[in-house]
Amino acid sequence: MGENERKEKAEVEVPVGLLHPAMLEPYRARFFVDDELIVDCELTLDPYHKGIERIMEGMPVEKGLIITERICGICSHIHLWNGTRAVERGLRIKVPERADYIRVIMAELERLHSHLIFLAHAMEVLGHETMCMRAFTLREDVMDLLYIISGNRVHYAVPIIGGIRPRCDIDDFRMSELHNRLSKLDVKIGDYANRVINDSLIMSRVKGTGVLTKEEAIKYATPGPTGRASGINIDLRKKMKEYKTFDFNVIVLDDGDNKDRVVARALECIESVKIIKQALESLPSGPISDRSFELKEMRFSTSYIEAPRGEIYDSLALDETGRIRNYQNRTPTLTAMASMEIACIGDQLTDGMLTMASCDPCLACTNRAIVVENGKERVFTEEEVKSLIRRGL
Amino acid sequence: MFKKISRKNAIHVMLFYTGGCNGCDIEVANAAWSPRYDLEQYKVILTWNPREADVLAVTGPVLRRTIEPLKKIYEAIPEPKIVAAVGSCGVRCGIFKDFGGELGDSDEVLCRVDEVIPVDAYIPGCPARPEDIIAGIAAGIPLLLER
Numbered sequence: 001m002g003e004n005e006r007k008e009k010a011e012v013e014v015p016v017g018l019l020h021p022a023m024l025e026p027y028r029a030r031f032f033v034d035d036e037l038i039v040d041c042e043l044t045l046d047p048y049h050k051g052i053e054r055i056m057e058g059m060p061v062e063k064g065l066i067i068t069e070r071i072c073g074i075c076s077h078i079h080l081w082n083g084t085r086a087v088e089r090g091l092r093i094k095v096p097e098r099a100d101y102i103r104v105i106m107a108e109l110e111r112l113h114s115h116l117i118f119l120a121h122a123m124e125v126l127g128h129e130t131m132c133m134r135a136f137t138l139r140e141d142v143m144d145l146l147y148i149i150s151g152n153r154v155h156y157a158v159p160i161i162g163g164i165r166p167r168c169d170i171d172d173f174r175m176s177e178l179h180n181r182l183s184k185l186d187v188k189i190g191d192y193a194n195r196v197i198n199d200s201l202i203m204s205r206v207k208g209t210g211v212l213t214k215e216e217a218i219k220y221a222t223p224g225p226t227g228r229a230s231g232i233n234i235d236l237r238k239k240m241k242e243y244k245t246f247d248f249n250v251i252v253l254d255d256g257d258n259k260d261r262v263v264a265r266a267l268e269c270i271e272s273v274k275i276i277k278q279a280l281e282s283l284p285s286g287p288i289s290d291r292s293f294e295l296k297e298m299r300f301s302t303s304y305i306e307a308p309r310g311e312i313y314d315s316l317a318l319d320e321t322g323r324i325r326n327y328q329n330r331t332p333t334l335t336a337m338a339s340m341e342i343a344c345i346g347d348q349l350t351d352g353m354l355t356m357a358s359c360d361p362c363l364a365c366t367n368r369a370i371v372v373e374n375g376k377e378r379v380f381t382e383e384e385v386k387s388l389i390r391r392g393l
Numbered sequence: 394m395f396k397k398i399s400r401k402n403a404i405h406v407m408l409f410y411t412g413g414c415n416g417c418d419i420e421v422a423n424a425a426w427s428p429r430y431d432l433e434q435y436k437v438i439l440t441w442n443p444r445e446a447d448v449l450a451v452t453g454p455v456l457r458r459t460i461e462p463l464k465k466i467y468e469a470i471p472e473p474k475i476v477a478a479v480g481s482c483g484v485r486c487g488i489f490k491d492f493g494g495e496l497g498d499s500d501e502v503l504c505r506v507d508e509v510i511p512v513d514a515y516i517p518g519c520p521a522r523p524e525d526i527i528a529g530i531a532a533g534i535p536l537l538l539e540r
Contacts, residue, residue: 018462025415026410048410048412048456048458048459049456049458049501050412050456050489050499050501050502051499051500051501051502052489052499054496054499055489055492055493055494055496055498055499056494057494057495057496058494058495058496059492059493059494063492064494066488067488067492070414070487070488070489071414072414072415072416073413073414073415073416073417073418073419073520074415074416074419076414076416117419117423120423133427133428136423136424136427136428136429137427137428137429139423139427140424140427140428140429143424153420153424153520153522154416154419154420154519154520155416155519155520323494323495324494362415363415364413364414364415364418
């Protein structure tokens with residue numbers, strides 16, 4: 001059956017959003033329901049488009065990279081790291097080892113904080129208020145660690161081109177404080193993950209719903225933990241040179257249902273704590289930044305990093321005065337949208353919102369411009385895009 | 394008198410996200426109502442229904458696509474009501490209007506929140522800290538009771 005046929009055949013259309021208690025994020029889901037079973041689903045995501053890529057055109061690079069951090073309020077460090085990493089790769093700047101370690105520590109703390117928000121949100125949608133609030137309590141402990149290192153709760157601004165900012169260096173006081181708090185946090189997160197995985201009440205609700213098979217996940221290029229829960233064994237951290245010295249496992253699960261997506265993230269929290277501990281123990285001494293570079297003309301340079309939700313991609317070029325040209329950014333949720341639509345087909349309507357939440361949408365970074373002609377969406381063809389680029393738009 | 398006492402015991406806050414970066418959004422919805430900061434112990438409750446709200450917390454600059462919903466939601470809230478602009482974006486459009494490359498600042502970002510609806514409490518910070526959010530909402534409650 002074609003897509004339009006399925007929509008027309010459905011009995012009822014249930015719109016959810018933009019503002020809805022079950023979703024924190026502003027997006028709109030349309031469920032096409034036939035006798036309580038979802039036959040099709042459609043996600044709309046345009047209303048919060050800010051045009052960040054366009055603001056950054058022609059900005060001095062160090063000034064412009066600060067805006068990349070404001071793309072998202074959950075994974076802000078990753079965006080800034082990936083932007084600076086693209087510049088460093090393009091200009092062949094060598095980053096001191098200590099700076100790389102501190103960047104990794106920040107990234108893993110951020111992954112913890114993002115996964116805990118996910119767990120809390122999933123439990124909230126599930127209706128388990130106690131576990132939701134426990135996850136938020138744990139998250140506050142992680143936010144304290146981030147605050148100790150960087151001095152802010154969300155936008156940390158740790159990396160600069162060539163290293164990290166001096167205020168984010170880990171001195172002896174911070175080191176002892178981090179060690180103390182991390183050893184407590186380790187136990188707490190282990191307990192929480194154990195409790196989530198072994199709770200029969202939660203598991204009976206999430207088991208077998210929202211199945212995304214491995215074939216579908218490969219077809220729709222599902223990124224990050226969502227893809228790994230469907231059996232795709234891809235983690236960019238294993239390929240990055242910054243993570244080479246750390247020993248950690250990639251969590252790959254086979255079932256691809258809501259249970260696996262929750263469990264995968266709960267287990268990844270434990271792996272993240274493992275990486276942070278190793279990094280703190282073997283933190284090398286030495287300089288934290290090498291600012292003896294010259295900004296010069298740089299050809300198109302790209303960088304991929306494993307963000308909490310999957311891989312993100314940044315690319316930019318610099319002109320001879322060191323201004324940003326053609327900044328582009330692709331975030332994991334944009335690729336996860338298609339698999340979210342597919343995963344909830346065939347389930348009860350009550351599980352639809354849970355499936356959406358279990359794919360961990362973060363929509364602040366995802367909103368793109370949509371071309372509407374005569375009341376209908378339209379996709380640009382390759383030739384049209386090329387002609388737009390040639391005309392300098 | 395009776396109205397005042399009963400209103401004091403159930404302040405409902407509605408969060409409306411006009412298009413920031415999600416940071417303030419999470420600080421309002423998740424941190425200020427998390428067990429550590431726990432606004433609910435002061436009988437302040439988060440709601441998603443404008444018709445039962447007393448306080449409207451707006452995070453983010455007003456975008457081209459959110460100016461109409463913002464006006465509609467403001468009108469749907471019954472009197473008396475107060476509005477809190479949360480974060481630098483809510484207070485003065487933040488980084489999205491201050492900065493601009495060669496093509497200028499963004500066309501999609503229109504204006505500050507207080508150019509569209511009257512704002513009573515400004516809560517600065519990028520993102521606003523939970524302590525500041527609690528202080529801002531607490532500062533607005535006497536205004537609400539006087540009206």
